[in-house]
Amino acid sequence: MVPGARLIVLGKQGAGKGTQCVRLSHHYVIPHISTGDMLRAAVKASTALGREARAYLESGGLIPDEIVLQMVGERLDQDDTRSRGFVLDGFPRTVLQADGLADLLAPAELDLALNLVVPTELVLLRLASRRVCDDCGAIYSTLAPPKVGSTCDVCGGEVLQRDDDTEAAIKTRLDLYDEMTAPLIEWYNAAGRLVEVDGVGTAEEVFDRLVDVVDSHQHGGDFTPPLATG
Numbered sequence: 001m002v003p004g005a006r007l008i009v010l011g012k013q014g015a016g017k018g019t020q021c022v023r024l025s026h027h028y029v030i031p032h033i034s035t036g037d038m039l040r041a042a043v044k045a046s047t048a049l050g051r052e053a054r055a056y057l058e059s060g061g062l063i064p065d066e067i068v069l070q071m072v073g074e075r076l077d078q079d080d081t082r083s084r085g086f087v088l089d090g091f092p093r094t095v096l097q098a099d100g101l102a103d104l105l106a107p108a109e110l111d112l113a114l115n116l117v118v119p120t121e122l123v124l125l126r127l128a129s130r131r132v133c134d135d136c137g138a139i140y141s142t143l144a145p146p147k148v149g150s151t152c153d154v155c156g157g158e159v160l161q162r163d164d165d166t167e168a169a170i171k172t173r174l175d176l177y178d179e180m181t182a183p184l185i186e187w188y189n190a191a192g193r194l195v196e197v198d199g200v201g202t203a204e205e206v207f208d209r210l211v212d213v214v215d216s217h218q219h220g221g222d223f224t225p226p227l228a229t230g
């Protein structure tokens, strides 16, 4: 079995993080931890966290750092992430979250921060056409819809446009990305963990690029400290 990995994927909304993180998770047998999916599930289940998060999600604003850090901390404390690692999707999104993540992982460290680079014109097109299964989160687009109507191919759930894929919320999210998340690229670069990956192309092409990067890093023996290979 391939060793685990501790990965984060950075990139603008619509850069393909969700699609690629699912694939990386299967390929490296590591849990996919998406803070957006966790928060949407909490809203749907109307938990205390979900009731607090709802307004932020709908407007495209960021959930306060301490709430997200606690949620991620609980998830990283579970056995599967301790033994195999993880691929984090949508987290960290602020320098404070990146600092918090380093504390949560210590003495272990992140292996790689993969930055999926896609021009803004293209992410705008992708977001406008994005459709998502309301039950399992599978991602479609108006160009590659489900096989039958709006029924999810994977789970039979309903495929919809996300509440925050409106023009106003997309603008808020992209502005917040530039302001709060883009500085993380320099942060991980300075830490020697950043790799930029071209996110333009088919999902398969982009995935192959990501695997090349992760494998060459792994074979360089740079993963610290070793994870259980279970």
Ligand code: ADP
Residues within 6 Å of the ligand: 012, 013, 014, 035, 036, 037, 039, 056, 057, 060, 061, 062, 063, 064, 068, 089, 090, 091, 092, 093, 097, 164, 173
């Ligand atoms: P996108 O990257 O397309 O905005 P996500 O599914 O990653 O989609 O996130 C959706 C929403 O969930 C964000 O707009 C924000 O409100 C909230 N969110 C997700 N992750 C975080 C995070 N790490 N910190 C704060 N808010 C978050």
